[in-house]
Amino acid sequence: MSGQKVAKVTISLSQELVGLADRLARERSTSRSGVVAELLLKEEEARIQALMEEGYREMAEENERLAGEALPLTNEMLRNRTCWDERAVD
Numbered sequence: 326m327s328g329q330k331v332a333k334v335t336i337s338l339s340q341e342l343v344g345l346a347d348r349l350a351r352e353r354s355t356s357r358s359g360v361v362a363e364l365l366l367k368e369e370e371a372r373i374q375a376l377m378e379e380g381y382r383e384m385a386e387e388n389e390r391l392a393g394e395a396l397p398l399t400n401e402m403l404r405n406r407t408c409w410d411e412r413a414v415d
Contacts, residue, residue, distance in 0.1 A: 336361075346361070
């Protein structure tokens with residue numbers, strides 16, 4: 326967080342969560358604030374990842390739909406080209 330403006334906030338946590346925050350802070354060589362900031366950033370990254378996955382799924386469904394529509398047209402074009410190529414050989 327260095328170089329960024331920070332705001333002091335007060336939050337209320339159960340003793341168990343305070344203990345967890347302290348353990349995580351020790352393990353990660355940071356402060357409680359650092360732990361909270363890290364967890365918030367991870368949550369935001371997970372939210373963005375979920376939105377991206379949803380968007381990619383929707384795009385895949387749309388691509389599949391478009392391919393299904395285009396396949397009969399492609400087959401028709403190939404049949405017509407085959408007939409045209411055969412006439413050119415004669």
